[in-house]
Amino acid sequence: MAWRPNKLNKLPLYKQIANYLESRIINGEFPPDSRLPSERELAHQLNVNRSTVNAAFEELRSTGLVKRIVGYGTVVNKKVWKNGHGRVPNWDQYVKEGFDQPNNPLNQQIYRYIGSDDRLINFAIGELSADLWPAKLIQSISDTLFKNDFLGYENVQGNLQLREAISDHLKPYRQIESTPSSILITSGAQQAIHLIIRGLLHPGDSVAIEDPSYAYSLPIFHSKGLNTHFIPVHKNGIDPEQIIAIHKKHRLKMLFLNPTYHNPTGVSLDIERRRKVMEICTNYGIAIVEDDPYCLLGYQQPPIPTLKSMDQEGLVLYVSSLSKIVASGLRIGWILGPQNVINRLTDVKQQMDFGPPNLPQWIAANLLRSEHFNEHIENLKIELKKKRDLTIESLQKELNDNIYFLIPKRGIHLWCKIQNEQIDEKVLFQQAVKNGMVFTLEIH
Ligand SMILES: Cc1ncc(COP(=O)(O)O)c(C=O)c1O
Known part of the structure; x- marks a missing residue:
């Protein structure tokens, strides 16, 4: 038959x-x-x-x-x-x-250029230049550090000494109370964002992010089938009222903010807006992810409070890393959040990579405890200011009325708008690459 x-x-x-x-x-x-x-x-x-x-x-x-x-x-x-x-x-x-969306072609092109030519002047990736890494300090720590146990698997949530060092660091430097058990060590803030999306959200959920925003987070939002809503960034940060407008229409589940020395605009959410964001998200029960890798690079005294330090209700998941204040190659980041969230994200991380690598964690723990850490940060701020001023001077001299930009108070980003209609940014980009320099453009 x-x-x-x-x-x-x-x-x-x-x-x-x-x-x-x-x-x-x-x-x-x-x-x-x-x-x-x-x-x-x-x-x-x-x-x-x-x-x-x-x-x-x-x-x-x-x-x-x-x-x-x-x-x-x-x-x-x-x-x-x-x-x-x-x-x-x-x-x-x-x-x-495959499950994951490709990066935007421009980003793919940028990291290909950067990977293939180390003489390229790189304004496209938010990274400290090599002269600002505390190489001698790291070298001295590494020389005295090695133990045989570093070669085995570590605690998936992250090495306890490092979590203790981060918890002790968060209070004086970021005014945040924490315990080592409420911290998960990640491979940079990038993986922290990934874990939060994978572990806590569901396809179809609505999230809001800044516009423009950190370009390498965008494909993660798209891949996981989230409804992503954009909130424009102005010179004092986002307008908090927009959170309400989006929430009423789409029932926001999570708000992702990089409120301090924002990538890519360099601006910070002012204190009034911070209070308003916290009030709105508390009223509507919207979770906030505060992505905060740059906050130590400021001079303001007292420093602008982190959203997490204002968080009475446990609404904020605080993400940060050592990439922008020590060295990106250590790949040390962390998430601070409620215990049930940390347990869930630890479980996701276990499935992903079995936990962070040992050696960088030990280096990071010793570095944060080092008596030279503060000196390093203070020196970094001075050197970054010199670099910022030189960049501004060169832009003003060379490009003058062709571009408009806000002078960033601190951080490492400077965001320009082209005001000359005859300049096509894509052509400019290709010409810059030919001349040995790369920058990034607005990406959605
Ligand atoms: C706002 C923001 N979040 C996260 C990251 C990822 O950094 P890392 O994974 O090196 O900590 C970056 C890097 O540029 C960033 O600017």
């Missing part, structure tokens, strides 16, 4: 049909380049709807086994066959259909 899909089988009909056709292709009944029966014929033969056959064909197409040619039909792909008989996976298809 002719094969028919089994309607009592748990496997959907279209999958049964796809498997059946696949086995006939592999057995050579439908050789490369041959045409499969039409949807109509198969639907009739197999006693199913045409839409079921269509779904089966799509399944085969997605694995690269067939291609569909409009007006002609469904054809067995030649490319999937080697000279002999084995099949070659269709890697192009895998690459297109």
Whole structure:
């Protein structure tokens, strides 16, 4: 009797049909380049709807086994066959259909340029220049540090000594009360954002982020199927009322802010707006992720309070890292949050990478405890100010009325708007690369 899909089988009909056709292709009944029966014929033969056959064909197409040619039909792909008989996976298809969204092509181009030419002057990635890394201090710590236990697996939540050092650091430097158990060590703030999205959100949830915002976080929001709403950043930060407007329409689940020395604009959310953001999010029960890698780079006394230090209700997940104040290559970041959240994110991290690497954690713990840490930060601020002033002077001299920018109080970002309509930013970008310099452009 002719094969028919089994309607009592748990496997959907279209999958049964796809498997059946696949086995006939592999057995050579439908050789490369041959045409499969039409949807109509198969639907009739197999006693199913045409839409079921269509779904089966799509399944085969997605694995690269067939291609569909409009007006002609469904054809067995030649490319999937080697000279002999084995099949070659269709890697192009895998690459297109993987879970995570690709980075924006401009970002991909930027990190390719940076990776391939270390002479490039790099204004595209927020990173301290090598002369600002505390190399001697790290060297002296590493020389005295090594122990055999560093070579085994560590606590997935992060080395306890490092969590204690961070907890002790948060109070004087960021006015935040914490305990080591409420801290999870991550591979930079980047992984912290990733873990929060993976561990706490669900496709279809609404989140709000700043516009413009840290460009390398954007694909993560898109990949996970979140509804992302943008709040423009002005010279004093976002307008808090916009949170209400978006929440009323879309029921916001989480607000992502980089409120201090924001990437890429360099501005900070002023104190009044901070209070308002906290009040609104408390009233509406909206969780906040405070992404705060730059706050130590300021001079203001007293420093602008972190949102976390104003958080009475436990609404803020505080994310930071050593990338912008020590060295990005250590890949040490952290999340501070309620215990149940930290436990959940630790579990996600365990599945992802089994915990942070040992050696950088020990270096980081000793560095934060070092009597020279504060001196390093103070020196960093002085050197960054010199670099900022030199950049401003050069921009004013070379580009003058062609651009407009706000002078950043501190941090490491300077964001320019082109005011000359004859300058095309994409052309400018390509010319800059040719001349050995790279910067970034606004990306959504
Ligand atoms: C706002 C912001 N968040 C997170 C990151 C990621 O930094 P890292 O993973 O090196 O800590 C950056 C880096 O530029 C950033 O600017």
